[in-house]
Amino acid sequence: MAETVAVRPAEGRDPGGFAYEDRPRLLEGLRAYGLIVAMWVRSTMAYRASFVMTTLGNLAATAFDFVTIVLMFTHVDALGGYTLPEIALLYGVSATAFGLADLLLGSMERLGRRVRDGTLDTLLVRPVPVLAQVAADRFALRRIGRITQGLAVLAYALLTLD
Known part of the structure; x- marks a missing residue:
């Protein structure tokens, strides 16, 4: 019969598993991410009209996805047992979550290219966490x-659902 042994955190670690000396490194990474993002935002705001037009274009292009769903519901009351507000709730939550992930970590897709062309090496020698640098690179x-x-x-879904 196996004996149950209570496991306690290792010395110098909090219950979350982070070493106490890792916390400043985590904060350093978040600070570096913020500084790199601020640099890209400043460069984007140098051309405000371009920013507004591309943002509105992005908004319009993604809005066509939901317009398609609304058009389907003009012919049916429920699709797979779901009504339009229920589908809107699922769509809104997923679109917001994917949008936030794309905004905050959208540059991670370039990591493979950086490895292949050798530009990841320049990030490795900097005294900043690589994840912060890669994630904030080309922040859009x-x-x-x-x-x-x-x-x-x-918001539409939450207002129309019980």
Whole structure:
């Protein structure tokens, strides 16, 4: 018969598993991420009209997804047992979540390219966490249009559902 042994956190670690000395490194990474994002936002805001037009274009392009769903519901009352407000809730939550992930970590898709062309090495020698650098690289504030559209659909769903 197996004996149950109580496991306690290792010395120098909090219950979450982080070593106490890792906390400043985590904060350092978040600070670096914020600084890199601020740099990209400043460069984006240098051309405000371009930012507004691309954000509105992004909002309009993603809005066509939900317009298609609304058009389907003009012919039926329920689809798979779900009504339009229920589908809108699912759509709004997923669009907002994917939009936030794309906004905050959208540059992670370039990691493979950085490895292949050798530019990841420049990030490895900097005294900043690599994840913060890669995630914040080419931060595109224009992606906020997708989040706005998702939040608008989510607001509609929450207002119409019980």
